[in-house]
Amino acid sequence: MLLLGALTANILLAFPLGAAEQISFSYGGLMTSVEIESLTKFAETGEVNKDLQFYFNFIAQDQQKELREVLTKEVELDPVMISRFFNTKMGEEILARLGEVINIPYKNNGKYAIRAALVQAAMEPGGLSSIKVLQKLPTSIQINGEKALALAKQVDMFILATETAVQELATLTAEEAAEAPAVNYAELPDLRQPGPYGVEKVVWHLVDPSRDRHFYVDVFIPKGEPQGKISVLAFSHGLSSRPEDYAVGLQHLASYGYLVVAPQHVGSDNIYLQEMLEGYHGDIFDVNDYINRPKDISFTLDELQRRNQSEFAGRLDLENVGMAGHSFGGYTALAIAGAEIDFDNLQKDCDSDLANLDVALLMQCRALELPRQTISLRDERVKAVFAANPVNRSLFGSKGLAKINIPVVFGSGSYDPAAPPALEQAASFTWLTVPDKYWLLIEGQAHVNFTKLDPGISKAIDSTAHLVLPNQDTIYDYVMGTTVAFFEVYIRQDPQGADKYRPYLSSAYAEYLSGQNEFKLYLVSGKSAPKIRQKIDEFLARYGGFSQD
Incomplete structure (x- = not known):
């Protein structure tokens, strides 16, 4: 447990204490955001706050249900294993590429924030889930819309x-x-x-x-x-x-x-x-x-x-x-x-x-x-x-x-x-x-x-x-x-x-x-x-x- 604490502390050194409050989405000159608290309420109860309703106007009811399932799905993984994997060269490369899409303030690569959130979320009872990762982010994040869309197109191309x-x-x-x-x-x-x-x-x-x-x-x-x-x-x-x-x-x-x-x-x-x-x-x-x-x-x-x-x-x-x-x-x-x-x-x-x-x-x-x-x-x-x-x-x-x-x-x-x-x-x-x-x-x-x-x-x-x-x-x-x-x-x-x-x-x-x-x-x-x-x-x-x- 002491080792796990030391590892987690090292990961978090670069970040201010506290937690992320919102996720922002940028595309071109446009910027919108959603509160993590709203996502948490939706994941836990199914209730939809005003800021989240804006996005839900564009997606079907079955997609909303699927999103809730994705947010709450839990996986039991060893947090030490996660930390050590994402400190390897392959793990760091995966994080760096993901961090090009998920940025921290001032458009910096979000790889360290992602790693910190993954490790801490895995320590929670029941294991890691998407909503827990969002809750454990040490700082607010910004999704680069252009890069996210490009990655989605690549995934579709790969499947095809x-x-x-x-x-x-x-x-x-x-x-x-x-x-x-x-x-x-x-x-x-x-x-x-x-x-x-x-x-x-x-x-x-x-x-x-x-x-x-x-x-x-x-x-x-x-x-x-x-x-x-x-x-x-x-x-x-x-x-x-x-x-x-x-x-x-x-x-x-x-x-x-x-x-x-x-x-x-x-x-x-x-x-x-x-x-x-x-x-x-x-x-x-x-x-x-x-x-x-x-x-x-x-x-x-x-x-x-x-x-x-x-x-x-x-x-x-x-x-x-x-x-x-x-x-x-x-x-x-x-x-x-x-x-x-x-x-x-x-x-x-x-x-x-x-x-x-x-x-x-x-x-x-x-x-x-x-x-x-x-x-x-x-x-x-x-x-x-x-x-x-x-x-x-x-x-x-x-x-x-x-x-x-x-x-x-x-x-x-x-x-x-x-x-x-x-x-x-x-x-x-x-x-x-x-x-x-x-x-x-x-x-x-x-x-x-x-x-x-x-x-x-x-x-x-x-x-x-x-x-x-x-x-x-x-x-x-x-x-x-x-x-x-x-x-x-x-x-x-x-x-x-x-x-x-x-x-x-x-x-x-x-x-x-x-x-x-x-x-x-x-x-x-x-x-x-x-x-x-x-x-x-x-x-x-x-x-x-x-x-x-």
Whole structure:
């Protein structure tokens, strides 16, 4: 409690004692205001004072009801966690951008006032709510109408861009499926079911002395596989997660005869996040993990090379490795595949308004802290990559992604707020120059597996956004069915097997998997990339708003 008091005191030092009395709205030379007391009375009782009635003359009754719900909706969040997050570089950037719209007197950026109000409101019984935040503002605020309207238009544009991307993938999936030879998938092996081999999981604890890097690796070893080479897959977990969070999918791949390795990335895992919340780090992740993550993968493959003879009788095929990764791990997979950071492109995007909507861009902008030199992290042993919800667009740009010369799958989710497909994967897919490329999108997938979230975070998300999401088993079915097919075609080094599994890597198979599900799977190949590029150009020509070059 003493620590919390000290943190709150530091936040409030820059402000006069007391509380905000009103919110002003400016647009051009016009200025109007509303008393916070009036908003409080409306939120608590539904009564509308005169100053508030002026605004209500312009909105419908159902919108008034919705406003009251927004004002009173409570979310229980740890005030210390809020304070520490908004003191990180990403958190401060979010506040600074919000503070351009919400000003304090004399048109100063309102970021510190917002942070103070958020922390204090979270300390209230019942948790944080919009009306509590307004009540805790240490000074009156002014809403910049021009910037607020511009942000609202950006949000509308983002929603429209996402809807357009999903609809285009639905159309192209149907077109590719109609052109494909007829296949009765009901008579073929079901790749959603576990493969024929048992799986043993072991944990290795590795030390890379060249980086003083200590990390563990979850290793999934197939048991009872036939004689011959054992194919190898590597996996990179997402930001603030861990290899164990992906165990179901990794075990599934191992059951098809793959040895799967999933290293911990110590500068960007859940332990690092927890340490940040406890005050041991100043940011959510170590920026050097842009370099260290791919090196963790390469070091793990080196370790397999060292153990190959003694533990696997020399049977590991380490010249044809497959790789998958999720989110930050998607970046890792693309970097291992040869993509290089384009600092000029990244700087351009970081200086734009894109970060108002794309949380992933705020994360990518931290890479500007790295030395601005060519960074190649390609591992030639890796011959195909599956990048799920990858953070990538601004980091690599068209130049960086053009460096990839191996097969690639992009995976997306239509509800993904952290790496939205319209901003993070659409243009990137068209920039890939390799002919063997695929883009799959799962309707309703929201970046993370909600069953793996901390219960408190899940409750907070559910209380603020009542999303109807697909069953996690449905998402697993979509991902497992396609990843097995992809690696069987491009990693197994069995021409007959590749021909056997290629029909699964198609739009027709996506339609089969979707069946009667409410949430569909869409999958297109590289031959649809020109039409996607055309749709992007048409959207920009008509609406503008998002640079995709």
